[in-house]
Amino acid sequence: SQTIHQWPATLVQPVGSPLSLECTVEGTSNPNLYWYRQAAGRGLQLLFYSVGIGQISSEVPQNLSASRPQDRQFILSSKKLLLSDSGFYLCAWNKRRSNEKLFFGSGTQLSVL
């Protein structure tokens, strides 16, 4: 069966520090991968998606970047965090060539202080 792992679960970082959140999927090949952000009391905003290794599409211009160094690995990064980067970050996947239902990781609560 397919599983998705996302870590860390909680992160507190000072303004201006770097960020690296990692997500891996097991039990499937060539998944579409996604990073969403959920601000407090808000819906989910799509940040990045990827259909393959090295292929990244950005939905919202911002202080963040994403990379996909391996087929089932998706990384969210920042060189210098801003206060506005605080939020709950969710990694998700679905089947290749499909815009079908998403399967989500357990999320990372990022607090930038």
Place this chain on the structure above:
Amino acid sequence: AQTVTQSQPEMSVQEAETVTLSCTYDTSESDYYLFWYKQPPSRQMILVIRQEAYKQQNATENRFSVNFQKAAKSFSLKISDSQLGDAAMYFCAYSGSGGGADGLTFGKGTHLIIQP
């Protein structure tokens, strides 16, 4: 661009009663998917129910059912016999079915409170 609107920030229902959560969406596509996701206090996103737009029959999953009105672009979720475990944020979501991979578009959510 597609948009999803949930006009009820919060709903409250007595345990064992029925509640309906509203969702409307805007799209120019004729075929697409609609979803309801549940986010309990653990914040894990859980798929509740899924509807394919070309299917006229409303989807049902145990106590959860939808009222899909394609012409009105409405997709409401009905929860029957509400249970304490149903307390959560509920998100309506849309995706196109054209084989793309640009993910789901979510509404802002409805916070469902179950009164014991």
